[in-house]
Amino acid sequence: xxxxxxxxxxxxxxxxxxxxxxxxxxxxxxxxxxxxxxxxxxxxxxxxxxxxxxxxxxxxxxxxxxxxxxxxxxxxxxxxxxxxxxxxxxxxxxxxxxxxxxxxxxxxxxxxx
Amino acid sequence: xxxxxxxxxxxxxxxxxxxxxxxxxxxxxxxxxxxxxxxxxxxxxxxxxxxxxxxxxxxxxxxxxxxxxxxxxxxxxxxxxxxxxxxxxxxxxxxxxxxxxxxxxxxxxxxxx
Numbered sequence: 001x002x003x004x005x006x007x008x009x010x011x012x013x014x015x016x017x018x019x020x021x022x023x024x025x026x027x028x029x030x031x032x033x034x035x036x037x038x039x040x041x042x043x044x045x046x047x048x049x050x051x052x053x054x055x056x057x058x059x060x061x062x063x064x065x066x067x068x069x070x071x072x073x074x075x076x077x078x079x080x081x082x083x084x085x086x087x088x089x090x091x092x093x094x095x096x097x098x099x100x101x102x103x104x105x106x107x108x109x110x111x112x113x
Numbered sequence: 114x115x116x117x118x119x120x121x122x123x124x125x126x127x128x129x130x131x132x133x134x135x136x137x138x139x140x141x142x143x144x145x146x147x148x149x150x151x152x153x154x155x156x157x158x159x160x161x162x163x164x165x166x167x168x169x170x171x172x173x174x175x176x177x178x179x180x181x182x183x184x185x186x187x188x189x190x191x192x193x194x195x196x197x198x199x200x201x202x203x204x205x206x207x208x209x210x211x212x213x214x215x216x217x218x219x220x221x222x223x224x225x226x
């Protein structure tokens with residue numbers, strides 16, 4: 001079984017500043033994938049970024065980047081130049097070779113104008 | 114392209130009634146997933162299909178829950194009889210292949226009175 005832990009229930013950031021959301025995971029698989037999903041109040045689940053475990057290079061999508069530390073089983077999300085529209089719940093997830101996503105408990109991000 | 118389409122968006126019914134949730138995956142996606150989201154348990158995978166065949170239903174809570182995928186463009190999740198503890202948001206997601214990003218529908222908010 002795999003587990004995903006997000007230790008920060010809530011985070012706050014000033015508009016235009018940078019914030020990092022933490023995620024740790026545990027899996028016995030050697031081949032797996034990691035994701036960050038965003039859930040705004042509209043409750044849509046929106047894919048933010050994806051990382052393949054076999055790739056050492058950290059994934060980047062515009063203002064969003066990850067710090068993937070495989071040995072430490074850590075997968076944090078950095079949001080640069082935060083915008084009001086970034087306010088949402090953020091979920092870290094791990095997909096093992098069996099195609100099954102396990103989600104963390106989520107971090108609520110608030111963006112202050 | 115249309116995303117994953119779920120219906121209804123909201124459902125309110127009395128306990129003991131049968132509830133049917135519907136999902137149309139993205140055309141060409143071979144994988145379909147059903148999730149449940151509650152405050153207490155977060156996001157949980159209930160069941161997933163590959164090429165219309167159920168692959169893993171270990172997350173289905175009990176026999177009152179059943180899911181079908183009669184063809185590549187339609188799936189249902191049925192609860193019979195429904196109970197108040199089934200109240201949750203139910204998401205359907207689809208993916209083009211194994212370990213590929215899952216695209217979520219807008220969810221069905223189910224309230225059992």
